[in-house]
Amino acid sequence: MHSTATPATPATTATPAATAVTATHCPYCALQCGMGLTAGTGGGVEVVERASFPVNRGALCGKGRTAPALLSSRVRLTEPLVRSHATGKLVPASWEEALDRIAGELSRVREEHGADACGVFGGGGLTNEKAYALGKFARVVLGTSQIDYNGRFCMSSAAAAGQRAFGLDRGLPFPLEDIPRTGCVILVGSNLAETMPPALRYLTELRENGGTLIVVDPRRTRTAEQADLHLAPRPGTDLALALGLLHLVVAEGRTDEAFIEERTSGWEGARAAAMAHWPEHVERITGVPVPQLRDAVRMFCDAEASMVLTARGPEQQSKGTDTVGAWINLCLATGRAGRPLSGYGCLTGQGNGQGGREHGQKADQLPGYRKLTDPAARAHVAEVWGVDPDSLPGPGRSAYELLDALGGDVKTLLLMGSNPVVSAPRAAHVEERLRSLDFLAVADVVLSETAELADVVLPVTQWAEETGTVTNLEGRVLLRRRAVSAPGGVRSDLDVLHGLAARLGHGKGFPVDPEQVFEELRRASAGGPADYSGISYERLREGDGEGVFWPCPDPAPGSGQVPGGAGVVPHPGTPRLFLEGFATEDGRARFVPVVHRAAAEETDAEYPVLLTTGRVLAQYQSGAQTRRVDELNSAAPGPFVELHPRLAAGLGIADGEAVAVVSRRGRAVAPARVTSSIRSDTVFMPFHWPGEGRANSLTHPALDPVSRMPEFKVCAVRLERAERS
Numbered sequence: 166m167h168s169t170a171t172p173a174t175p176a177t178t179a180t181p182a183a184t185a186v187t188a189t190h191c192p193y194c195a196l197q198c199g200m201g202l203t204a205g206t207g208g209g210v211e212v213v214e215r216a217s218f219p220v221n222r223g224a225l226c227g228k229g230r231t232a233p234a235l236l237s238s239r240v241r242l243t244e245p246l247v248r249s250h251a252t253g254k255l256v257p258a259s260w261e262e263a264l265d266r267i268a269g270e271l272s273r274v275r276e277e278h279g280a281d282a283c284g285v286f287g288g289g290g291l292t293n294e295k296a297y298a299l300g301k302f303a304r305v306v307l308g309t310s311q312i313d314y315n316g317r318f319c320m321s322s323a324a325a326a327g328q329r330a331f332g333l334d335r336g337l338p339f340p341l342e343d344i345p346r347t348g349c350v351i352l353v354g355s356n357l358a359e360t361m362p363p364a365l366r367y368l369t370e371l372r373e374n375g376g377t378l379i380v381v382d383p384r385r386t387r388t389a390e391q392a393d394l395h396l397a398p399r400p401g402t403d404l405a406l407a408l409g410l411l412h413l414v415v416a417e418g419r420t421d422e423a424f425i426e427e428r429t430s431g432w433e434g435a436r437a438a439a440m441a442h443w444p445e446h447v448e449r450i451t452g453v454p455v456p457q458l459r460d461a462v463r464m465f466c467d468a469e470a471s472m473v474l475t476a477r478g479p480e481q482q483s484k485g486t487d488t489v490g491a492w493i494n495l496c497l498a499t500g501r502a503g504r505p506l507s508g509y510g511c512l513t514g515q516g517n518g519q520g521g522r523e524h525g526q527k528a529d530q531l532p533g534y535r536k537l538t539d540p541a542a543r544a545h546v547a548e549v550w551g552v553d554p555d556s557l558p559g560p561g562r563s564a565y566e567l568l569d570a571l572g573g574d575v576k577t578l579l580l581m582g583s584n585p586v587v588s589a590p591r592a593a594h595v596e597e598r599l600r601s602l603d604f605l606a607v608a609d610v611v612l613s614e615t616a617e618l619a620d621v622v623l624p625v626t627q628w629a630e631e632t633g634t635v636t637n638l639e640g641r642v643l644l645r646r647r648a649v650s651a652p653g654g655v656r657s658d659l660d661v662l663h664g665l666a667a668r669l670g671h672g673k674g675f676p677v678d679p680e681q682v683f684e685e686l687r688r689a690s691a692g693g694p695a696d697y698s699g700i701s702y703e704r705l706r707e708g709d710g711e712g713v714f715w716p717c718p719d720p721a722p723g724s725g726q727v728p729g730g731a732g733v734v735p736h737p738g739t740p741r742l743f744l745e746g747f748a749t750e751d752g753r754a755r756f757v758p759v760v761h762r763a764a765a766e767e768t769d770a771e772y773p774v775l776l777t778t779g780r781v782l783a784q785y786q787s788g789a790q791t792r793r794v795d796e797l798n799s800a801a802p803g804p805f806v807e808l809h810p811r812l813a814a815g816l817g818i819a820d821g822e823a824v825a826v827v828s829r830r831g832r833a834v835a836p837a838r839v840t841s842s843i844r845s846d847t848v849f850m851p852f853h854w855p856g857e858g859r860a861n862s863l864t865h866p867a868l869d870p871v872s873r874m875p876e877f878k879v880c881a882v883r884l885e886r887a888e889r890s
């Protein structure tokens with residue numbers, strides 16, 4: 166795989182440039198697979214194996230392998246674009262003109278309508294440094310509370326449930342390498358064979374070691390095919406399923422009373438709630454037969470240690486927080502948490518899905534996973550920022566609520582690292598809200614569907630052209646290094662924020678150098694739940710670059726010495742959490758008494774089928790990046806509607822024929838993919854495409870009351886035969 170990007174002079178080693186391999190990481194998902202980049206033939210870059218990196222041991226999926234294709238100037242933005250007042254079209258402009266125009270609009274709107282009229286929207290793919298700088302920019306330069314990010318659509322329910330039960334949210338509280346050594350894994354709503362292919366190895370090794378795998382998914386996915394037991398619930402019913410399992414655990418006397426007594430609180434309420442969910446009743450709600458429920462309980466409890474791992478299936482629901490809470494209750498009642506090789510974990514999604522949720526681009530958050538409402542947190546961060554704590558705004562709206570407010574009291578939006586025209590729920594409405602803004606500025610590497618609507622588009626550098634840290638799904642902080650030079654016309658996101666801040670009267674405080682930003686982030690995070698203060702670039706460059714797990718406090722705060730530098734014994738980092746106690750005030754994990762409730766929209770005579778949505782192997786998210794890579798596009802060229810032969814026959818729809826899927830929000834048309842691997846009451850659409858086949862034209866924006874996660878995984882639809890336009 167070659168591109169026209171030129172290899173950069175390696176910044177860190179004295180190895181001759183011709184043979185230099187830069188150890189770095191994939192731009193896409195939260196596994197953050199290690200890879201090497203080297204000069205290829207013809208002046209491009211080539212991906213080489215980096216077998217020493219423990220997470221993927223050299224293995225890459227097709228997206229990672231082909232990532233350099235996007236460095237080519239053929240498919241990307243290489244100059245700023247501004248919307249011409251004369252023609253209404255986006256035309257090339259200088260950086261000065263583009264930044265002046267954004268800063269001018271931000272000033273005007275702030276003056277006319279107040280700071281909260283300026284919205285900011287970030288992304289979980291941004292590095293820690295960018296996420297940190299974006300949050301600081303919103304709070305300090307704009308003074309707005311109106312900032313949130315696409316991570317809200319991703320793992321926010323698991324994060325909220327983890328906080329509630331354990332007092333801390335880190336996707337996995339243990340490294341992936343623990344998975345093959347446990348006895349049983351229940352994998353709920355994760356299709357990791359397609360979404361994190363190199364991680365499938367951990368499940369294969371689990372089974373080779375005699376462990377068992379249970380997969381919960383309405384579809385028999387490539388992942389479910391690996392399972393010893395596949396439970397296929399009706400979408401949106403995982404909460405009932407987990408409660409039914411807990412009911413059986415109690416009924417069959419398989420609770421761990423000593424653990425409950427010593428390490429938890431609130432059991433009585435959770436127990437009573439579960440006892441109201443009789444297995445037969447749960448079978449009626451979920452469609453999972455009682456004998457399968459019993460098998461699952463037996464496999465989970467017979468093993469000496471076991472884990473529950475959730476992903477977007479159970480989380481992207483309007484009851485996602487309670488649903489994850491129910492799975493956590495199951496772990497706690499059986500003593501499967503806070504002990505070696507046992508526990509609950511969430512498989513976070515985006516490249517920096519973990520770090521991106523820790524450093525302040527979230528509406529209610531300050532760096533270090535601190536709360537914006539906590540006076541001590543405000544004081545600490547305000548001091549690092551050199552501002553008055555009272556000048557910091559309060560919490561703002563969540564992602565969908567912010568998008569929904571555009572054109573109302575929010576007049577401008579600065580967007581970095583997301584493509585909501587494709588990926589937001591009820592996307593036609595969101596698109597209309599974006600169009601109604603006074604002013605939209607988008608920083609992106611390509612002209613995404615959202616960038617197409619912008620008044621100013623800023624072309625930014627990509628993963629391989631810039632250095633930064635990312636935190637993978639295990640909480641492992643990694644250094645993603647620059648390996649090639651960027652084309653002349655592009656600048657980094659940090660450079661963009663620096664340029665805007667300077668124009669808005671903040672000439673200092675927004676450095677362009679990521680290492681300087683990280684140094685400040687370290688201090689801002691010190692003492693917070695996600696404490697990075699003991700981590701430095703120097704330390705991350707050491708050894709094979711296997712990274713450091715947070716929390717990692719600075720062992721010599723105030724010494725001015727760089728952790729990992731001479732004379733300081735570094736904190737080792739924390740690969741495994743909760744073994745000594747949970748992160749709550751009393752050290753006990755909290756049961757939450759959750760009960761099942763219906764989805765926001767259930768089926769009825771008019772909309773008799775359930776729609777669920779998700780991903781395919783070769784495309785990533787809104788597809789803005791992967792739809793521009795030829796090899797990936799040939800593997801997954803377009804949208805489709807997966808449906809069961811019985812459902813298809815009833816409607817007279819043959820495989821490959823165009824089918825219209827209609828919900829109360831809109832209509833989408835795509836070819837039918839008829840397969841018996843899906844429940845006959847459910848259809849599935851991947852969400853990677855814009856236009857006619859856009860799955861999010863259909864999805865329901867009902868929000869979880871705690872996490873504010875939209876209900877991407879369930880809504881009611883009807884199907885019609887359609888001629889494709």
Ligand SMILES: Nc1nc2c(c(=O)[nH]1)N[C@H]1C(S)=C(S)[C@@H](COP(=O)(O)OP(=O)(O)OC[C@H]3O[C@@H](n4cnc5c(=O)[nH]c(N)nc54)[C@H](O)[C@@H]3O)O[C@H]1N2
Pocket residue numbers: 194195319353354355356357359360361381382383384386399400401402403476477478479513514515516777778779780781782783784785786787849878879
């Ligand atoms: N190829 C690829 N890989 C990716 C991404 C990508 O876009 N493409 N994105 C990355 C990101 S950001 C994320 S968040 C992760 C997501 O990773 P996953 O969570 O694995 O991905 P999804 O396909 O969204 O959902 C997983 C499964 O949930 C099932 N499901 C649907 N409804 C329900 C339900 O009600 N209950 C249960 N139990 N299951 C249900 C779907 O059938 C699907 O197989 O992937 C990351 N990796």
Ligand SMILES: Nc1nc2c(c(=O)[nH]1)N[C@H]1C(S)=C(S)[C@@H](COP(=O)(O)OP(=O)(O)OC[C@H]3O[C@@H](n4cnc5c(=O)[nH]c(N)nc54)[C@H](O)[C@@H]3O)O[C@H]1N2
Pocket residue numbers: 288289290291292315316318319320477481514515580581582583584585587588589590608609610611613625626627628658778779780785786787788789790852860861864877
């Ligand atoms: N129906 C349905 N909808 C979903 C989901 C689902 O399962 N079903 N999943 C949801 C989930 S989990 C997620 S995470 C979201 C993701 O959806 P989006 O937020 O749209 O994610 P991406 O497509 O990754 O968008 C990232 C954008 O930023 C650009 N970009 C990449 N790197 C950088 C960078 O460093 N700087 C800047 N400035 N730009 C960059 C990319 O080119 C791309 O245009 O979708 C959500 N939407």
Ligand code: SF4
Pocket residue numbers: 191192193194195196197198221224225226227228229230360361362363
């Ligand atoms: S699994 Fe994720 S991190 Fe690994 S190569 Fe594929 S997209 Fe990249």
Ligand SMILES: [Mo]
Pocket residue numbers: 318319320514515
């Ligand atoms: Mo995600």
